[in-house]
Amino acid sequence: MTRGPHDPSDPERITAMAGDTELAQLARAFFLKTCEYRYSYNFTWLGMPVIQYPQDLIAMQEIVWSVKPDLIIETGVAHGGSLIFYASLLELLGGSGRVLGIDVEIRPHNRAAIEAHPLSARVQLVQGSSIDESVVAQAALQARQARRVMVVLDSNHTHEHVLRELELYSPLVTRGSYLVVFDTAIEHMPKSAFPDRSWGPGNNPATAIAAFLQTNRRFAVDGEIDCKLLLSVAPGGYLRCIAD
Numbered sequence: 296m297t298r299g300p301h302d303p304s305d306p307e308r309i310t311a312m313a314g315d316t317e318l319a320q321l322a323r324a325f326f327l328k329t330c331e332y333r334y335s336y337n338f339t340w341l342g343m344p345v346i347q348y349p350q351d352l353i354a355m356q357e358i359v360w361s362v363k364p365d366l367i368i369e370t371g372v373a374h375g376g377s378l379i380f381y382a383s384l385l386e387l388l389g390g391s392g393r394v395l396g397i398d399v400e401i402r403p404h405n406r407a408a409i410e411a412h413p414l415s416a417r418v419q420l421v422q423g424s425s426i427d428e429s430v431v432a433q434a435a436l437q438a439r440q441a442r443r444v445m446v447v448l449d450s451n452h453t454h455e456h457v458l459r460e461l462e463l464y465s466p467l468v469t470r471g472s473y474l475v476v477f478d479t480a481i482e483h484m485p486k487s488a489f490p491d492r493s494w495g496p497g498n499n500p501a502t503a504i505a506a507f508l509q510t511n512r513r514f515a516v517d518g519e520i521d522c523k524l525l526l527s528v529a530p531g532g533y534l535r536c537i538a539d
């Protein structure tokens with residue numbers, strides 16, 4: 296790996312960039328403006344719609360490469376693009392890594408597209424609420440058979456739901472791996488951005504993480520990822536598991 300100013304993780308360069316208030320304002324303005332156009336819906340991964348900002352996908356790729364999980368559990372499947380994204384990374388890593396996708400409603404055309412995808416062998420779907428006891432039991436069973444487990448929360452974004460997910464799924468994450476909570480950015484967006492949603496500023500994944508971290512000592516926010524990305528739907532949402 297290159298060291299110095301061209302090192303992708305050069306802490307000096309990244310810290311300087313993160314401390315640039317003009318850049319932070321520009322990034323925030325860009326983020327808020329793109330949200331008006333539902334920018335996160337613009338992209339596909341290997342043919343499957345993935346509802347993410349490209350910056351977050353790059354961060355997830357870096358995490359998957361460094362952790363090399365053999366199980367990735369994601370709550371919130373939608374069209375399945377993120378599941379196929381993780382499956383494609385696991386395929387490139389070799390080995391037998393698998394993805395478990397949980398969604399309260401897996402629409403038939405989405406299920407058919409996921410099951411017809413060349414990477415479908417690495418994907419298992421579970422339909423049900425992510426906080427339902429039997430669903431959590433299925434995830435826990437898979438996790439018990441894996442050595443390195445990573446969890447991604449991207450389902451219902453209310454405080455109550457995400458906090459419950461954090462309580463239920465955080466024990467499955469192995470030391471050195473990550474618990475990634477998407478859509479913490481809701482906290483910093485105007486209430487008017489969510490006219491038909493039960494979440495908004497004050498009631499979202501960021502507030503759930505704040506409550507969770509008050510008592511949980513196994514996880515810490517990976518601030519370097521936030522500093523690197525500038526543009527992200529998950530500021531403060533990349534939680535590194537630092538203890539058994």
Ligand SMILES: C[S@@+](CC[C@H](N)C(=O)[O-])C[C@H]1O[C@@H](n2cnc3c(N)ncnc32)[C@H](O)[C@@H]1O
Nearest residue numbers: 345346371372373377398399424425449450451
């Ligand atoms: C933001 S989308 C997921 C996007 C997907 N992860 C991606 O990156 O393309 C949220 C999904 O969460 C699902 N969902 C909502 N409430 C849920 C719950 N209680 N349990 C599991 N999934 C839920 C919705 O059906 C929807 O498909």
